[in-house]
Amino acid sequence: MKTVEEIKAAIEAAVPxxxxxxxxxxxxxxxxSLRLAPASAVAVATFLRDxxxxxxxxxxxxxxxxxxxxxxxxxxxxxxQVAKVVDGVEQQVDETVDETRKRIxxxxxxxxxxxxxVAKKHGPLVIRMKTVNRxxxxxxxxxTPIWRAAEFQEREVFDLYGIVFTGHPDLRRILMWDGFxxxxxxxxxxxxxxxxxxxxxxxxxxxxxxxxxxxxxxxNPEGAGAGQ
Amino acid sequence: MAVxxxxxxxxxxxxxxxxxxxxLYNWGRRSSVWPMQFGLACCAIExxxxxxxxxxxxxxxxxxxxxxPRQADLMIVSGTVTKKMAPQVVRLYNQMAEPRYVIAMGACxxxxxxxxxxxxxxxxxxxxxxxxxxxxxxxxxPEALIQAFMTLQKKIDGQPLTGEGRPRYLDAQAxxxxxxxxxxxxxxxxxxxxxVWPVPITIR
Numbered sequence: 001m002k003t004v005e006e007i008k009a010a011i012e013a014a015v016p017x018x019x020x021x022x023x024x025x026x027x028x029x030x031x032x033s034l035r036l037a038p039a040s041a042v043a044v045a046t047f048l049r050d051x052x053x054x055x056x057x058x059x060x061x062x063x064x065x066x067x068x069x070x071x072x073x074x075x076x077x078x079x080x081q082v083a084k085v086v087d088g089v090e091q092q093v094d095e096t097v098d099e100t101r102k103r104i105x106x107x108x109x110x111x112x113x114x115x116x117x118v119a120k121k122h123g124p125l126v127i128r129m130k131t132v133n134r135x136x137x138x139x140x141x142x143x144t145p146i147w148r149a150a151e152f153q154e155r156e157v158f159d160l161y162g163i164v165f166t167g168h169p170d171l172r173r174i175l176m177w178d179g180f181x182x183x184x185x186x187x188x189x190x191x192x193x194x195x196x197x198x199x200x201x202x203x204x205x206x207x208x209x210x211x212x213x214x215x216x217x218x219x220n221p222e223g224a225g226a227g228q
Numbered sequence: 229m230a231v232x233x234x235x236x237x238x239x240x241x242x243x244x245x246x247x248x249x250x251x252l253y254n255w256g257r258r259s260s261v262w263p264m265q266f267g268l269a270c271c272a273i274e275x276x277x278x279x280x281x282x283x284x285x286x287x288x289x290x291x292x293x294x295x296x297p298r299q300a301d302l303m304i305v306s307g308t309v310t311k312k313m314a315p316q317v318v319r320l321y322n323q324m325a326e327p328r329y330v331i332a333m334g335a336c337x338x339x340x341x342x343x344x345x346x347x348x349x350x351x352x353x354x355x356x357x358x359x360x361x362x363x364x365x366x367x368x369x370p371e372a373l374i375q376a377f378m379t380l381q382k383k384i385d386g387q388p389l390t391g392e393g394r395p396r397y398l399d400a401q402a403x404x405x406x407x408x409x410x411x412x413x414x415x416x417x418x419x420x421x422x423x424v425w426p427v428p429i430t431i432r
Contacts, residue, residue, distance in 0.1 A: 176348065177312055177411040184347040191347050192415035196427050205345065 001122035004032040007054065014047045015040055023128060033112070033126035038140050041129055042167070045146045048115065048125070056115035056125055059147035062154055064161035065110040068134070068187045073102050107134045109163050109186075113143060113150070131163060134186075142168035160185035250389050257327060258289070258384040261377075264300035265293035266320065269307025271334035271367040278370040288377050297323040302380070304373075305359075308336035308343055309350040311416050318408045321357045326397030326404070329384075331376050332359045335366045342366065355420035357406055358396075 002010065008020050011034075019037030036044050048056045075098050082095045109131045116123030131138045142165035144150045154165045155174040162183035165171055173180060182189055196216065198209040231246050239246050263285075267275060279285045279293065286292075294300040297320045309317055321330065332353050335341030340351040353359065360383060361376045368376075387395050396402040403423060409416040 175312075179411050179413060181413040189347070192419065194351060194415070194419050197351075197430075199339075199428075199430055 001117075001120070001125075002054070004034060004125075007048075007125065008034060010051070010054070011044050011047060014051070015043045018044050020044065031124075031126060033128050035128045035130065038129055038131075041141045041143070042146065045127070045143050048127075049146055053120075054125075055117045055119045056123065058116040058118045058123070059143070059149040060114040060116050060124060062114075062143075062150050062157055063112045064157040064163060064185065065112060066134070066161055066186045067107045067110060069107040070105040071102055072105055073100060075099070076101050108132065109134055109138055109161050111140055111154075111157055111163055111165075115147075134162075138162055139164040139166050141166055142171075144168050159183070162186065253389060254385050254387065258381040260289045260291070261301045261329065261380065261384075262292055262294050262299065263290050263302040263304050264297055264320070264324070265295045266303065267306050268309060268313065269334075269336065271306035271337070274367045274370055275304055275306045275333065275373060278373045283370040283374060285374065285377065288374070288381065290377065297321075298325060300324055301327060302329045302331065304331045304333050305337040305353045306333040306367075308341065309353050310348050311350055312348070312411070314350045314353070314356060314416060315408050315411065317353060318356045318406055322405050322408070327395055329360045329380055330357055331361045331363065331373075331380060333363045333373060333376070334368055335364060338362045338364065350416070355425045356409060357421075358424050 004022050008022055011018050011020050018040045021035045023033045023035050025031050025033065048054055077096050078099045079094050079096050081092045084091060084093045084095075086093065111129050113127045114123075115125045115127065129140045131140060140163055142150070142154055144154055144165070145167060151169065152174060154163075154168055155171060157163050158165060158168075158171055159173040159175050160183055172178065176184070184191075193208075193212050193215065195205070195208045195212040198205055201209045231248060231251075236246050267273075277283060279290075290302070297303075301324070303317075303321055303324065305317065321328070330353075332338045336343060336349070337353050338359075340346075340349045343349040344351055350356075354362075361379050363372050363376045365372050387393060389395075389398060397404070406424065407418075407421060409418060409421075411417075
């Protein structure tokens, strides 16, 4: 199989302005992936499937990845004027101070597709697509028209991560019920608090049972069993 | 009123069979408990094995698994009850005719088991319907299900027909239909049936 860079070059030759970038994987597996721009994703995916040499005719799986908002703390050297007494005379002196700056890198939700070629016996090729943010701009083009295998899995990603796949023929929740509002696989998902009874709590369950009891005002001096 | 055991044996030798209505009634009830053909997860495989020739649950009167709740007496909740499945389980239980019994089979059915911390798993079916026998295990062996079945039969046998401790269907005041939980926006509503499941008190 061609390397990811070669595939990227082939895509750019076939689909002008594709906006494909290589996402390197620094681990020993070195399974680099390609990030597609959502706008041209359908054209690129069609090329990957129909190109005689690549012929990725089999979509193995679709997964979702949640990237929460990240707070980045960095130290910056800042020069500013400070009034100082130098040699008995008050002067304005430049001074370099370390300043801590915090900025929030907005998160996103990502869909990852693993492609194989049954005809050419090669793969996998990993392609990814990123949403703009995690809240209101969460749509990505559906690849179900290209690989029918994506249908249920994109529904699952929609259900659990909340990515809206435009162009999907039947985008409904697949695991949770229709009236369900949350996306349980997101990092900031809050589970319903039903830890009122824990006969043998430990570790995480103990912490949750204690949190429940504190909220319900049924604290037990031993901190474990549930009160009524 | 119980019949004196010695007298009963003595009369039996003379060819006279003495019993009480209660004994006869409970003998009938416990000897023909037909389970519902209803499996939820891997515990159901053990349940199927229990019914087959090697373990032969039919010896205990659980002769046939009925595919309709109308004809079944016993619901064996065999496996993980997801929150999406729970309303259906309660609905099926409501559709069963009295007398009806429930065995919660395996860790998942009694508490959520290994999936307890999952967002989609009910932490025990006893939050919504009354359970007669709980079987621990993941999954329990067929012997454990037979043991549970025998425990249920003993429980039926020990029930008086009148007064305190009589079966639910002989008590006009007792609750007969159990509210089916509704799929809410974040969880099932209500999260448990307080009438069936008061939060148990752990004694340490």
